[in-house]
Amino acid sequence: MFIRKRKNPSGSISIQIIDKSKGKYKVVETIACVKDKKELEFYLAKAESRLKQLNPNLFDAVEFNEKKHRFIGIKNKEISVVGPDIIFGYIMEYIGCDKVLKKLKEKELFKQLVLSRIIDPGSKLNLIDYLYIYKHQNLDKNEIYRFLDTLSLNLKDKIEQCIFEYTSMVTGGIRVxxxxxxxxxxxxxxxxxxxxxxxxxxxxxxxxxxxxxxxxxxxxxxxxxxxxxxxxxxxxxxxxxxxxxxxxxxxxxxxxxxxxxxxxxxxxxxxxxxxxxxxxxxxxxxxxxxxxxxxxSLNLNDEKNIETIYFSKNQKMIVSYSQQRAKKDRYTRTKNYEKLKIKIKSGNLTKAHLNNKGYNKYLVLSDSQTTISIDEDKYNYDSSFDGLKGFVANDFSxxxxxxxxxxxxxxxxxxxxxxxxxxxxxxxxxxxxxxxxxxxxxxxxx
CATH class of the missing domain: 3.30.420 (Nucleotidyltransferase; domain 5)
Incomplete structure (x- = not known):
């Protein structure tokens, strides 16, 4: 919001508070309509006070100006990005992954490799640029590659141990x-x-x-x-x-x-x-x-949508029905059926297409062994499985x-x-x- 002075045809000046937050000028409040210069100054001050009430500043004006003066002499090269280190670095420490390496220099490089992959994913050269621009650190690419080469293969085991202990702590144990x-x-x-x-x-x-x-x-x-x-x-x-x-x-x-x-x-x-x-x-x-x-034969539908088939005393199959899945299956099957009809009509299909790959399974050779057609019975039988999904399990609990x-x-x-x-x-x-x-x-x- 801001204060607008608008000159009227009569020569007077309207002092208004305007809002343009939604892209259009909207008069929030008209403070006064004045002709005298002294009145204008008085009502402008009043408008300033009213604007602060309607649109308060995040910081106190005096406090903000004091803080602003502190940063006037700072140059870009003196500014470092610390947010990612504070947030993601803390998460690494909380999980325990900062302890997988002992040497301070190796720990810091490992940390930067991890954080750069989250913040600005890219190559190792990209990491060098990131550290130089945002942290004012000079790092040689060969130093990174030597670091990767010298890492022992048991580093993976150490990281997995940290992750396992953390996951067990927050989930109460690995059940599934x-x-x-x-x-x-x-x-x-x-x-x-x-x-x-x-x-x-x-x-x-x-x-x-x-x-x-x-x-x-x-x-x-x-x-x-x-x-x-x-x-x-x-x-x-x-x-x-x-x-x-x-x-x-x-x-x-x-x-x-x-x-x-x-x-x-x-x-x-x-x-x-x-x-x-x-x-x-x-x-x-x-x-x-x-x-x-x-x-x-289960005849599953919206009302009866889950059934169990027992293979043995140790194994069973759960079959579920979903109307949404049925709609998708029907659409896909019909779409590919129409594609097969077009291919048959164009004569682009040969005996090489008589296989079980995808929807080619519906293709059959005529009795005369000369033409290819669609097995309608097989196609219609497949419609019985629209919307069905199976799950094999051996856990009867x-x-x-x-x-x-x-x-x-x-x-x-x-x-x-x-x-x-x-x-x-x-x-x-x-x-x-x-x-x-x-x-x-x-x-x-x-």
Missing amino acids: SFYDVTTLYFEASSEDDLRKVGFSKDGKFTKPQIILGLLTSLEGYPLGFEIHEGNCYEGKTFIPMLEKFQKKFNIEKPIVVADSGLLSKANILELEKLNYRYILGARIKSSSSEIKNKIV LNPTQIIEHYTNLWHIERAFRISKTDLKIRPIYHRLEQSVRMFLNFVDF
Whole structure:
């Protein structure tokens, strides 16, 4: 708000308090309409007083002016940014990650590597610029690389120990753990023992990559991670990490939650052999005909939306129905059905397309072996599964609702991957040596 003097056609002057906070001039109050110069000064002073009542200053005018004079002679090079160190540095100390290194210089460099990844994610050269501009520190890039090379591999174990102790303290113990994997690609043209070309979740199929397996708590706190060769099958990363984590911290075996990509007969048998309780996403449409028929016969709907199928005394499948999921499934299936019809009409489909990849499973060859058509019975049968989702579990102490709730909390681990890839800009990776890669991926920033 401000004071405006407006001259009227009659020659008088209106003294008004104006508000322009919403982009338009609005008369809040008219103080007076005067012609005399002395009156003008009097009412302007009155308007100033009224303006202070309507729009009080954050600081007292005298106090503000005193503080303002203190900073008049300060130059930019004398100003340092301390906020990130105070806030995020305190968090590091509270968790205990400041104690993983003993030498003061190493502790400070490790801290700056972590904080820069949060505040201004970028390369090591970016860290040098950040320290120079905001903290007036000169650091050589080779000093950073030597530091990474000299860090012992047990640093990861020390950090995981700190994180585990902190997580156990704030959550009351690790009862449920989530596991998932993602891929991280390198800006490199050649492979080595670790960096391999494989199935990329980032769409970088020609770039060498590694597989990152992450274990988190029910609340989303990271517990541990491992890296594997880029062409490794993700299902093989699952059991070894669970065993390593459970033995390392000597805790009761938690309930393991993972998505359907890790669901294989070998994994399930191994989990049961090692006495793990698990909740895994089920691929309903890939189940046997007997199980699929049982699921269809449940006739799930909005009123009856959860049922249980028992495979044995040690295993069961929870099947849930969601109207929102059904709408999405129906839309996707219909959309791809129309695409197949267009392709058939254009004659672009050949025998090579007769496979079970995606919606090609609906394609069949005519009796004359010359034309390709859509198997309408198979397409219509699939509509029976619209809106259905399955969960395989061997923990009979949990009711169906609890099992579904635990599985839906997998979003925590997806969020961890999203934060690392977007907010922390962890990809692409430019490091070449395996030890440097492992040090780079230490998850203090989570």
